[in-house]
Amino acid sequence: MKLNIREVMEAGTLDLTDVIPAKDIPLDVMDQPVLTDQIRVQVHAENVDDEILIHAQLMSKIRVRCSRCLEESTSPLSAEFDMEVPSSHIVVDLLEESRQALLLALPAMPLCRSDCKGLCSQCGKNLNRGACGCSGERRENPFDKLKDIYFH
Ligand SMILES: [Zn+2]
Ligand SMILES: [Zn+2]
Known part of the structure; x- marks a missing residue:
């Protein structure tokens, strides 16, 4: 998932959507959870005073083990992050930032349903x-x- 800073500089703003295969973002969490779907990414980038402001939204699905009944279930996972990059950069790779944002969004006490x-x-x-x-x-x-x- 790479963002071409030159393109943002030329256009002023840039919106793009992309898809990252789940295997490209290993969460490295013991036991669980596991990403079960590709990660859909929406990026908005803007050139403000020679700084590139990037806002990204991520959507995927995870398989988690319910902390009450211990059943495995699949639930949606969404995350977002902001980044600032000097316009002297040519290309920015958003993969590691995306991984960090997804890790932060993982539920601490997953439930298969709210009334489990x-x-x-x-x-x-x-x-x-x-x-x-x-x-x-x-x-x-x-x-x-x-x-x-x-x-x-
Ligand atoms: Zn449950
Ligand atoms: Zn009983």
């Missing part, structure tokens, strides 16, 4: 697939029993 019910703390069943036999009884919390005694 997670796993039963007693039997480990994935509660998104239906209730388990434990029927929500929470033996590990003695205050529930106290509530029964005092408020009924």
Whole structure:
């Protein structure tokens, strides 16, 4: 993903879209997540007082493991970054900046969906697939029993 600074200088502003194959941006994160789609890039570059101002937007998809139910799912990932380059440059490579921006945009606590019910703390069943036999009884919390005694 290279931007020709000369072209920006000549045109004043330049908009371009490009596609980066996912394998060109290794995220190097342990275990996960993994980019599952090519990265679509939209770049806007502008010549302002002999500085080239670059704004880039990135869109892709990642496969993540839900932090509640541990199921793998695919979700959209978008990121953006700004860059300033002296107009004396001839070509600027946006690949490393793109990689950094995507890394920053990765969710810290990925969820398969916002209302994921997670796993039963007693039997480990994935509660998104239906209730388990434990029927929500929470033996590990003695205050529930106290509530029964005092408020009924
Ligand atoms: Zn989940
Ligand atoms: Zn259970």
